Amino acid sequence: MSVSYWNDRSNGRELNVDIAIIGGGITGLSCAYWLQKEDPHLRIAIIEKYEFGSGATGRNAGFITCGSVEHFNRLVGKHGQEEALEIWRFSERNLELLKEEIIQDNASDFLFENKGSFSLASTDNEFAELKESANLMRSMKINVEELVEADIKKRLGAEGFVGGIKYVEDASVHPILLLNGIRKKLGENVFMLEQHEVHQIEATSDGKKVLTNKTTVNASMVVYATNGYSALMNEYFSTKVFPTRGQILATEPVPKFMEGPCYANFVLDYFRQLPTGEMIIGGFRQLQKDTEKGYSDETSDVIQKALNEFLLQHIPAVRQAKITHRWSGIMGFSVDGQPLVGAIPQDEQLLFCCGYTGHGLGLAFHSAKVLTDCVFGRTIPKFISAKRFI
Ligand SMILES: Cc1cc2nc3c(=O)[nH]c(=O)nc-3n(C[C@H](O)[C@H](O)[C@H](O)COP(=O)(O)OP(=O)(O)OC[C@H]3O[C@@H](n4cnc5c(N)ncnc54)[C@H](O)[C@@H]3O)c2cc1C
Known part of the structure; x- marks a missing residue:
């Protein structure tokens, strides 16, 4: 996007x-966090179009889950056992880092709970996959528990599921x-520019000029922390990161009845009860695959009805x-x-x-640490490096 002479308010x-x-979501702020930790003298600007958290970070369901978008058996099928375990451990470390660096002893200040999460199957086929996943995970010393229908009714208050597994270490926030x-x-060397929309990035003799509607930011380096919006920023992302809408509803509070957050239907649908009693249910983008692509954060009748x-x-x-x-929000x-994670070729x-594929809370804090490794020229894991696409 460009900015016209008439609309330029940078003065x-x-x-x-x-x-x-x-980008002022969890990625942008986490990148700033790790970069300043590496070198407190670095001057950093976080430039956000609206307010911090107005993107997917402030619109998600609050699950901090390990692994990725698919059942572990499928992850192993795609990546092999060694890399699947590396991917799993990466997200486990994400949670540990959040606890060590941010949450610390103040869990209740974040409505943070570390009670595990559940994947539930409504068909025997999915339950068979979950059991296969559980066996694989146990063989790799990942902590999981199997549940049958009666456990699900008793511990989660959910009906219509034949079985499931519990990922014991997961959390919510x-x-x-x-x-x-x-x-x-x-710290004081991090400048927070909310209500600043980036229109254009120009090359200068020694860096970049980031043009926004209010301020021109001169920097040696620019980090895109724009996740679902990245393809709007740079053509490079148009074949790699796809804007995908997710929808949610929330109810008024009811007395506490659930042990922990749940996924269902191959991680496509999800629900949890907040510590304050409200229920959140999301998913069903599979019903409108076409309209759930793009940048509109409207809700749709079909999915909300589902x-x-x-x-x-x-x-x-x-x-x-x-x-x-x-x-709704854009993932x-x-x-x-x-x-x-990487640099534009x-x-x-x-x-x-x-590119967290709907799991930024489970991945972004650690990924931002890896971004810092990139900035300082250190080697980063292959599965997360953008070089895998070259
Ligand atoms: C409905 C829904 C449910 C989800 N549930 C979960 C969950 O339970 N657990 C989980 O781990 N993940 C979940 N996610 C995914 C998670 O929210 C994202 O992966 C994560 O928030 C991505 O964070 P981010 O900072 O990279 O992106 P965002 O939070 O989207 O931040 C990007 C920011 O860039 C800004 N921006 C864009 N263009 C410009 C511009 N030109 N100039 C300046 N700023 C710009 C945007 O305004 C935005 O604030 C869910 C997402 C949705 C939508």
């Missing part, structure tokens, strides 16, 4: 920094409280509960389901960290 205002990060927690740790029906069919405790919120789905001054 000659300029900010000089070492690194300009575009209030995503905006988490984002604010990262924000509070950013979410309602899911609630009525599977979760008796909220059948009478009032629905208070319906929303960045990568070609192979794994995040992308032929331009080492344009870096990026994105």
Whole structure:
């Protein structure tokens, strides 16, 4: 996008920094966090079009889950055992890092719970895959537990599922409280530019000029932390990170009945009860594959109706509960389901960290640390490196 003479409100205002990060979601703030930790003297700008957390970071379901978008047996089928385990351990480390660096002893401040998550099967076929996954995971010393129908009814209050598995180490959080927690740790050399839309990036003799509607930011390096919006920023992403919409509804609070957050239907649908009692249900983008691609954050009647029906069919405790919120957000789905960290080919001054395929809370904090490795010239894991596409 370009900015016209008439719309340019920068008034000659300029900010000089070492690194300009575009995007004020969990990726942008996490990148700033790790970069300042590496070198507190670095001057960093985070440039956000709206407010921090207005993208997918403030619109998700708050699951911090390990692994990736598919059952573990499929991950092994695609990557082999060694790399599948590396991918799993990477996301486990993401959670450990969040606990060590941000959450610390203040779990309740973030509505953070570390009670595990569940994958539920409504068909025998899916349950067979879950059992196969559980066997593989146990053989690799990943902590899982199998559940039968009666356990699911008793522990999760959910009906219509034949069996499932529990990923014992998983967690959940209030995503905006988490984002604010990262924000509070950013020092005086991090400049936060909200309501600044980046229109254009120009090359200069020694770096980049990032043109926004209000300020021109001069930087040696730019990081795209724009996840689902990345293809709007740079053509490079158009074949690698696809904007994909996710929809959710939330109910009024009901008395606590669930042990932990759940996925269903091959990780496509999900529901959880918040520590404050509200129920959140999301998914069903498989019903409208075409309209769920793109940048519009409207909700659709078809998917919202399916979410309602899911609630009525599977979760008796909220059948009478009032629905208070319906929303959607844009995720960045990568070609192979794994995040992308690296630099634009032929331009080492344009870096990026994105493509979590609907699992940014489970991946972004650690991925941002890897981005910092990239900035400082260290080797990064192959499965996350964008060089895998060259
Ligand atoms: C409905 C839904 C449910 C989800 N549930 C979960 C879940 O339970 N667990 C999980 O791990 N993940 C979940 N996700 C995915 C997760 O939210 C994302 O992976 C994560 O938030 C990505 O963070 P981000 O910072 O990379 O991107 P975003 O949070 O999208 O941030 C990108 C930012 O870039 C800004 N931007 C874009 N263009 C410009 C520009 N030109 N100039 C300046 N700024 C710009 C945007 O305004 C935005 O704030 C869900 C997502 C959705 C939509």
